[in-house]
Amino acid sequence: MGATPTGGPAPTEAQIARPLHAGFERSAASFPGRPALEVGGRTLSYAELRDYAASLAATLIREAPGGEPALTAVFAYRSATAFAGLLGALMRGHGYVPLNHNFPLERTRLMLEHAGCNALIVDTASLLQLEELLDGVDRPMVLILPEESEAAALVARFPGHTVVTAPELEPAASLDPVEVDPGDTAYLLFTSGSTGTPKAVMVSHRNANHYVDVLVQRYSVTEHDRFSQTAEMTFDNSVLDMFVPWQCGACVCCPSRKTLIKPGRYIRESELTVWFSVPSTAIFMRRLGALKPASYPSLRWSLFAGEALPAEVAEEWLVAAPNCTVENLYGPTEVTVDCLIYRWDPARSPGECEHGVVPIGYPVPGMTALVADEALHEVEPGTEGELLVSGPQVSLGYLRDPERTAAAFVVPPGHDAIHYRTGDLVRRPADPDAPVPYLGRLDHQIQIFGERIELGEVEAAIREESGVDAVVALGWPVTTAGAGGIEAFVADPDADAGDLKRRLRERLPGQMAPRGVHVLPELPLNDNGKFDRKALMKMLEEAT
């Protein structure tokens, strides 16, 4: 398949064999006084953020000197501690595991336990949940609470664990550089799994550096750029938000959750030069009347990823941000954020869209794409198949899950390299120079606000909570970008729909929790004897 017409040379192995935070460290040395991060009304210079992170790293070394796993959890949300925490984990030689206090506690506990972390960096806003989170965690944990100073009360609240507050942090200067193997895990992120348990994707320093280097070159990022930071750290779009600007001395402008409700104002007030979000955010802005002509002259790049990008949204965005170039980025977490990119061209692109959806384009330099049939043989040009991707961004697989790793990370016949099976349906272009179109999913995975959700995981949760086997979860309403939410069907007329919905909300994070639960005497079956999803979809259509 054709290589991207807009990419430079691929990063070399020598270039990417470094710790993920090396780019940040270099910028801190070159631009110590420049802003590295704006968050919560504060601006932290590179020197300040570096010192905060180094202090956390030195404290981690003092309190948790070694042992497995080499992972530190960061339980912090849109705060200086969240960013310094993950940099501190990296400087300590650990991978970071981001946790989010807006997730149901049960989910966060499952993530913490699956990762097996022994150290946790916590900000004040997340501290409220900490007691409950640690309830049932048997091993002693190191709890670093850098925003707190009342040590005595906190020590009493967390018996059996080591509590470190601000006065006990190590000074930044005491940190000796830690050697990092570039093949080790730099971050661990959880994605939805069809069998009911999420999968923990291990992404190495080398994987992430390849991605960051490709983007830094592609977008000619400089220390004068100001990046949006819309993605939660539990979502891998945040890797672009942070590590691309930090490699170049640019500023990460992190909005509060509240500010994100009006993204247009955020772009203007933060004078952003690079925008990156899921297409749903642009669709939201359009609906609020925020895509008026020339509203965002400061933007020079507008990047979208995480779900299908509707062509009309790309067109309108370009009118609102006339000085920018729009790109559609594509990739699953398992292949390190994004591995194919398409550049929107107002003249050519409308003719390259299918069903009003912007193509996902071409593999980035260094990565290759293969469109294969079920036996993993490449399909003929012009034929549909599953997209497989290989190259230096193919991640290490799923933590402690060899079975699911082996199923998804495969070597197709006639190839030597490991390819990741994306489960995404595409077409091998008939013309080798044409972009790859995105056609949908091969399974029951859906995307809501860019989050990939396995309906099987939602159904497993419904089954457990309801005690009923016959259940179906559907993405609804259907949008060009994906779905707006999830609706659940349960074959048990005696079930309490309201109670079930509440319990699912306590268990499943954000978009994964069904917005509606429908109890029916039985679920309709299709000719194959399977649950008739189309009939259920029709039922929802008729109800609206």
Added chain:
Amino acid sequence: MSKVSTEEIRSFVLQELDEPLRALGHEPGELPDEFDLHESGVIDSFGILELITALEDRFSLEIDYENLDPEELTKVGPFARYVSQQTAGPA
């Protein structure tokens, strides 16, 4: 677009959100003016879109929210007042 009162908008919003409000333990009739639907977890940004769409369908409105302060978009009282003012046409 004909004038719709703040009270009409407010009661429509509360009626639309009756279920999620009650699920979170709020009595829709007793919500303070400054109650924030987003901060309190009653709606996310997709919920806001759904609410706006339902509201505009119900009252045959077309509202531009660009001039509404982000702080106020998700607060029951200020939101209802803004929408009502927009229906009154140019001052």
